Amino acid sequence: MKRILALDFETANPSRTSMCSVGYALIEDGKIIKNEEILIDPEEYFDSFNISIHGITPDMVEGELTFPDVWKKYIQPLISEDTILIAHNAGFDMSVLRHTCDKYNMEYPNFKYLCTRILSKNNYQSLNSYSLSTVVEHLGLEFEHHKASEDALMCAKIYLDIKSKYENLNLDEFCKEMKVRLGTMMPDGYKACETKHSSYDIKDIKAENEEGIDENHIFFNKQVVFTGTLCMPRKEAMQHVVNIGGQVADSVTKKTNFLVLGVQDLRQLNGKKKSSKVIKAESLIEKGQDLEIIDEDEFLRLI
Known part of the structure; x- marks a missing residue:
């Protein structure tokens, strides 16, 4: 070097x-x-x-x-x-x-x-x-x-x-x-x-300091899911959410409240314009679920 x-x-x-x-x-x-x-x-x-x-x-x-x-x-x-x-x-x-x-x-x-x-x-x-x-x-x-x-x-x-x-x-x-x-x-x-982390279990991501939990924060008691490449490691982003008092998950479900969009690798989309998580989130939103899709910039402003 x-x-x-x-x-x-x-x-x-x-x-x-x-x-x-x-x-x-x-x-x-x-x-x-x-x-x-x-x-x-x-x-x-x-x-x-x-x-x-x-x-x-x-x-x-x-x-x-x-x-x-x-x-x-x-x-x-x-x-x-x-x-x-x-x-x-x-x-x-x-x-x-x-x-x-x-x-x-x-x-x-x-x-x-x-x-x-x-x-x-x-x-x-x-x-x-x-x-x-x-x-x-x-x-x-x-x-x-x-x-x-x-x-x-x-x-x-x-x-x-x-x-x-x-x-x-x-x-x-x-x-x-x-x-x-x-x-x-x-x-x-x-x-x-x-x-380079060894594999981790989302269940093991706990709030680092319970005094930092903010009951008035938009992520408090809300489930956040990520898709795409973020500006920080995925585990670190999840840790931010949990530290505030939010919850995290790997997949979009009926419990998901926020989907955060990172950079999408077109090579992994197999010809699709959107990731499977985005497609699932949009479908749930159409059915009336309390779910919001936000980009990484918005996520960073919120944390």
Whole structure:
């Protein structure tokens, strides 16, 4: 792994199509050689909450390039055939990238990637959280959180700290040691980076902290089912639901209240336009069942 590219995206509003900044840190031969932030005109409105998070305002991006030009000019030249991308909580950044590509009718780029949040969870096992700020504090580093260049730089430093313990391992050996599956972005689809779990029983997924159960939450006492590839491992998504006070299941039945749509792999649909879960859910809705089909963005907003 000679070239590693750490990426971080910020958005102008809750929509994953509203990328307004990209930060990157480029690693070559184990050293960070370049770190930069590029502002992007999202061609969308700015939400006051998002502005409070990253500090980017509409006037700051006025006259800046839009995403297609930024990607072509700044990011694409950094990605060679053997480049591995990394991001902290990569599910979010990969989702922003996919949605923004869809917005501009761009083909998805082709690369493999790792999530430093997952690597951190499998390496720094004593932490009570694996958020970027928590891991950075654990390493004794300081940074300006939610500034894209700073977040990308910290992601790169986290990766280098973990990788330093396994200097003699190649990529496949490193992933095996970390018990992670490489994520893949490709023109015709997407596979999430995730921990290689042994098979698990849904019945074993229990609330991690009963104090976090919210009786007023829309998922409380409701059954949630997932279909397609999510930006996070399926088990992790289920855990979020259970922690709130909801229930999860593998299949759509008369007990299902929500079906969450991830990215559908056309190769697994056997020529159909919809998965069997979606077809079953739509049939139950027509019969009057209290069941709602929501996309992954809506699910993430709700949790």
